[in-house]
Amino acid sequence: MLYKFLENGKTNTIWRDFDRLNEALTRSFLEQDPVRPNSYPPLNVYTKEDDAFVYAFLPGMTIEDIDLSAKDNVLVIRGTKKEEALAENTEVYLREIFNGDFSRSVEFPFRIDADKVTASYKNGVLGILVPRAEEDKPKKIAIKIANQ
Structure with a gap:
């Protein structure tokens, strides 16, 4: 056939x-756009007993383009990744890098001390130290020997 x-x-x-x-x-x-805004920026998140570390990969951005906030047990990273300017008569052949507004939330298994959150930005990586709220930390309880 x-x-x-x-x-x-x-x-x-x-x-x-x-x-x-x-x-x-x-x-x-x-x-x-192959990268969805809810998965940008890519993150690495590490937790310990008293705090967490978040690394957000934001190459090509300035700190003025990034907004960081924390409340209860949620850290929010927002911003706008600006599209690069193209030369006249240039057509996009392939686009894999996300551009535009984004918002990314990380929910932790503990309450955050928002007043003590610190962040630094270097070489396109935003590093964030997220301390656990003092009232949320486990309290050590002393054990007394009982009278027999």
Whole structure:
């Protein structure tokens, strides 16, 4: 059957249709932002008994573009990643780097002491120390020897 298909000269039309479909699908994927705003910036989060460390990867941004807040047990990183300016007559061939507004929340298993949160930014990495609220820290209870 396939051999007859090829003999009848219809192959060109079928392969042209497949090429058009492939081209349309490729174009539709390239036009989408592959990184969703709810997964940007990428984070590494480490916790210890009394605090946590958050590393947010924000290359190409300035601290003026980033907003950091904390309340209860949630740390929020917000900002705007500006799109790079393109030279005249330049078309985007492939876009994998996220641009635009973003907001990322990290919920911790403890209450945060928002007044003691500290952050520093160097080489595109935002490092955040998130201390556990004093009232949320486990209290050591002394055990007395009972009289027998």
